[in-house]
Amino acid sequence: MNIGVLGGGSWGTAIARLLSKKGHDVNFYVRNKEIVDEINIKGENSKYLPGVRLENIKATSDLFEAVKNSEVLVLGVPTNSIRSVLEEIKDYVKDQIIVNLAKGIEVDTLKRVSEISEEILPNNSFVSLSGPSHAEEVGKDIPTLVVVSSKDSNSAKKIQHTFSGEDFRVYTNHDLIGVEIGGALKNIIALAAGMSDGLGYGDNTKAALMTRGIYEMSKLGKALGADPYTFNGLAGIGDLIVTCTSMHSRNRRAGILMGEGLTSDEAAIKIGQVVEGVKTTKSAFELSNKYNVSMPITHKLYEVIYEGLDPRKAVSDLMKREYKEEMEEIFLENTKI
Numbered sequence: 001m002n003i004g005v006l007g008g009g010s011w012g013t014a015i016a017r018l019l020s021k022k023g024h025d026v027n028f029y030v031r032n033k034e035i036v037d038e039i040n041i042k043g044e045n046s047k048y049l050p051g052v053r054l055e056n057i058k059a060t061s062d063l064f065e066a067v068k069n070s071e072v073l074v075l076g077v078p079t080n081s082i083r084s085v086l087e088e089i090k091d092y093v094k095d096q097i098i099v100n101l102a103k104g105i106e107v108d109t110l111k112r113v114s115e116i117s118e119e120i121l122p123n124n125s126f127v128s129l130s131g132p133s134h135a136e137e138v139g140k141d142i143p144t145l146v147v148v149s150s151k152d153s154n155s156a157k158k159i160q161h162t163f164s165g166e167d168f169r170v171y172t173n174h175d176l177i178g179v180e181i182g183g184a185l186k187n188i189i190a191l192a193a194g195m196s197d198g199l200g201y202g203d204n205t206k207a208a209l210m211t212r213g214i215y216e217m218s219k220l221g222k223a224l225g226a227d228p229y230t231f232n233g234l235a236g237i238g239d240l241i242v243t244c245t246s247m248h249s250r251n252r253r254a255g256i257l258m259g260e261g262l263t264s265d266e267a268a269i270k271i272g273q274v275v276e277g278v279k280t281t282k283s284a285f286e287l288s289n290k291y292n293v294s295m296p297i298t299h300k301l302y303e304v305i306y307e308g309l310d311p312r313k314a315v316s317d318l319m320k321r322e323y324k325e326e327m328e329e330i331f332l333e334n335t336k337i
């Protein structure tokens with residue numbers, strides 16, 4: 001199959017390699033010309049995925065070239081660049097299936113990536129790929145399980161078969177909202193878990209953040225129309241575990257730096273790659289207000305990032321909240337768990 005992969009960061013590169021190893025013809029759009037040359041001449045993207053050999057991938061800085069003959073188009077750019085990339089390609093796109101890799105909620109519109117795609121490319125099927133999958137490990141063929149979701153189950157199944165391989169097992173899930181919201185919100189909790197590590201707190205604190213974190217992710221998901229059970233799966237708890245515990249995680253590492261005293265901007269510069277959780281914290285904060293969902297961790301993180309609250313004070317504020325029942329009645333209503 002002829003596949004265009006758009007976005008030459010770590011995840012786009014790992015996925016371009018995975019698809020080319022499966023025998024697909026990969027046209028890889030990378031904005032930076034020096035990286036294009038390095039991939040084509042030396043078979044490496046040393047800035048974003050050092051030490052990983054890239055073979056049979058045609059990198060190009062010509063967006064049209066990557067789009068024109070493709071049957072599937074993979075979006076590997078960060079969430080807040082998706083709109084501008086889709087606007088740029090919309091006149092050349094035919095009937096390709098769009099596969100999104102980004103995990104976030106657009107900050108200006110509070111839209112999920114599927115909603116942005118539907119707005120700009122209403123006639124193209126859209127599939128979201130999510131789950132615990134660091135590029136650094138997929139680039140080394142370490143066994144990984146992910147999930148794909150779409151409103152069109154045939155497209156989801158097609159992408160499941162297109163991407164699955166010996167070391168990369170793809171499930172389908174019918175709950176597109178849950179899959180997208182899980183992937184986006186886990187980055188917020190990973191920032192908080194990293195911050196807890198940076199402050200010198202322990203495993204108890206991190207386990208608490210992860211457990212209460214998945215609860216608030218599920219609550220917002222439910223309010224937005226997701227099946228809360230999806231948050232028990234790969235796109236929910238699975239991705240939350242890997243992002244809160246792995247040193248590959250950009251969000252966790254940024255959180256550690258913030259716990260050590262850096263601002264979110266300083267931390268993001270030091271990481272040198274997209275830290276999606278920073279903007280998603282703002283999106284989720286606004287969604288939780290709009291839908292009247294209590295999300296205390298997200299709200300405290302919002303205050304740390306956008307209002308300069310001291311992270312140690314944020315933890316102490318969370319500890320001093322009124323005593324309550326673990327699960328709210330309203331959440332348990334019509335919930336399968």
Ligand SMILES: NC(=O)C1=CN([C@@H]2O[C@H](COP(=O)(O)OP(=O)(O)OC[C@H]3O[C@@H](n4cnc5c(N)ncnc54)[C@H](O)[C@@H]3O)[C@@H](O)[C@H]2O)C=CC1
Pocket residue numbers: 007008009010011012031032048076077078079081084085101102103104133134135136272273274276
């Ligand atoms: N890195 C990982 O292990 C994983 C990342 N993701 C998600 O994938 C998305 C991309 O993440 P990474 O690859 O880690 O980011 P990254 O920071 O490594 O790379 C982002 C790439 O997008 C390019 N880009 C940004 N705006 C662009 C535009 N308008 N036009 C063309 N290129 C543009 C940048 O130049 C850069 O090459 C994020 O939403 C992230 O949450 C999901 C799963 C795993």
Ligand SMILES: O=C(CO)COP(=O)(O)O
Pocket residue numbers: 103131132133134187190239242243248249250251252274275276
């Ligand atoms: O989504 C990811 C792993 O599943 C990547 O998370 P980070 O962006 O925090 O590295």
